[in-house]
Amino acid sequence: MSQAQQPVFKALADPTRREILKRLQQGSETAGEIATAFTISKPSLSHHFNILKAADLVRTERRGQHIVYSLNATVLQEAMAMLLDVFSPGDSSRQQDNDGSKT
């Protein structure tokens, strides 16, 4: 089910990319539509798109001259869940209390 999470967290590290994802949560948009919401150049934005695509956080579909970007929410959720150890609870050979040292 899941892929490498490193590209996902790298992708989430940039505020521009997080804002792109946030916009796409409201619905798909073309590259140009997204571009109007930012002050950086289109090539810079395109670079961010590439990073999001590499992390599989967004999917693309060509529609005439436009390219429509949509969110892949599953990857986002998997990364979060994995980080919070919802899936792999660990070996539990160390204590769980979290209120002090092991000594």
Add this chain to the structure above:
Amino acid sequence: MSQAQQPVFKALADPTRREILKRLQQGSETAGEIATAFTISKPSLSHHFNILKAADLVRTERRGQHIVYSLNATVLQEAMAMLLDVFSPGDSSRQQDNDGSKT
């Protein structure tokens, strides 16, 4: 309740730091204990601790010569939730379907 999320996501972007957090989910540890689990130098690790502290993802407590690191799970959860829009659902002036463009 919440602070700036940029330092949190920057902190999560590095695999070493994510592994530190994962360890701390199992229970608090001293800097030295954590260091045994990694191959990088202690100063490098200390640098990562600083970034995690700046993001408020970990808390520290001195215990004699040792410094004990513990996870601040709340910050982690808030960042995740915020990203998934659990808290701030957006303006809903754009469509929610996520299956195509707005055109």
Add this chain to the structure above:
DNA sequence: CATTCTTTTAGAAATTTGTCTAAATATACA
């Protein structure tokens, strides 16, 4: 106080990242 152990700070070097402009590619349409 001197020594030892633990951890951090300082400063430097190599790599990565985010941004730009200029140019290329892809599609639509007269």
Add this chain to the structure above:
DNA sequence: TGTATATTTAGACAAATTTCTAAAAGAATG
């Protein structure tokens, strides 16, 4: 085909990041 629109690729450059070694700082103990 030629032109306009939409988007990406190429290449360069400044800033940020990760790592290291050397040295300093904090605490326990003889």
